[in-house]
Amino acid sequence: MIKKVKGGYMVTSSKGRNMGGPYKTKKEATKRLRQVEFFKRKKSQRNQGGTAHG
DSSP: OEEEETTEEEEEOTTSOEEEEEESSHHHHHHHHHHHHHHHHHHHHHHTTOOOOO
């Protein structure tokens, strides 16, 4: 989730934990949010025994 704060934009988890920031632009915050989501999915695939290569 991206929240607007005084210093720019902050990336937070659904539980309210800080995941990065503040970022000056919403575009930078969106990029970080995509990184977090990517690695979250990658971790869950590894735990399920996925055979993703690449």
